[in-house]
Amino acid sequence: MTPPSALRLRRLRGTEAVRSIMSETTVDPSDLIAPIFVRYGRGLVEPVASLPGVSRYSVDEVGAYSARLSDAGVRAVLLFGIPETKDETGTQAYAEDGIVPSAIREIKRAVPSMIVMADVCLCEYTSHGHCGVVRGGQVDNDETLPLLGKAAVAYAKAGADVVAPSAMMDFQVRALREALDESRLQRTLVMGYSAKFASSFYGPFREAACSAPSFGDRRGYQMPPGNAREALREIEADVGEGADLVMVKPALPYLDVISRARERFDVPIAAYNVSGEYAMVKAAGSKGWIDEKAAAMEVLTSIKRAGADLIITYFAEEAASWLGGSR
């Protein structure tokens, strides 16, 4: 017996042309944000072993790299700094002539149209590697807030379009918004790393950014992987504190959180396809166990399908080139 023809869903997949007009989800180069690691020195492009294809750039190399990203169609970058010196309170995170402000100025000089986002956290800058000031073995929330505010102001003054607090301190979005507004930097956007989970997928990043904690772990401030409702409360709090956009991080193990946030909030949502997620695809691809390009595009498509508007990903340059560059 022939089933009713209405059920022949394969009609929707008959040819490449039909498949392409029926597609529900597309990834565009303008959805992608490329992380960049900047360091001191001159003429340095230093590959990160656990992130094939990703390098740390000295400030004088960051303009050329941004131009390459721009040529590929990438419209935005997210900066992480590796300072020359570290101390207890992460002074170099908020030094006006520090590594990140220098890189921001260089990128804006080389590619004025590039949207420059800067991660705001202390972990790359503190001697103990925690994301805030440590008092009696604990990360002190309220003592950390003004330092994050100072860092955001330093980055915004250097020309950052977006500052992104990633320390998972309570009220960090409000602290940045108030500090920016007091310095008449009302036009700078705040992207909250709102639902940031305590994840094993940050391993390669910590090698790249030299930011692993020297004692303990980050579970006192980052979210437990099992808690989706609490993640939604974190997002709600950040929206209330004035976040212009929010983020879920990592992406793949938390697609349900992205999807629930999409249904609940009408703010733009970014998802961070983190270092470990990238490294897995690269590692399996290099062994010939998966088709790296197809897997990477499937990953990015799934993050968009879940509801993210923007994806921070180490695949940004490659994926933008695969997608045919700027349009």
Ligand code: PBG
């Ligand atoms: C800083 C920060 C981290 C990442 C982004 N910002 C590391 C961490 O929290 O330990 C991880 C990004 C990645 O893995 O790609 N707090």
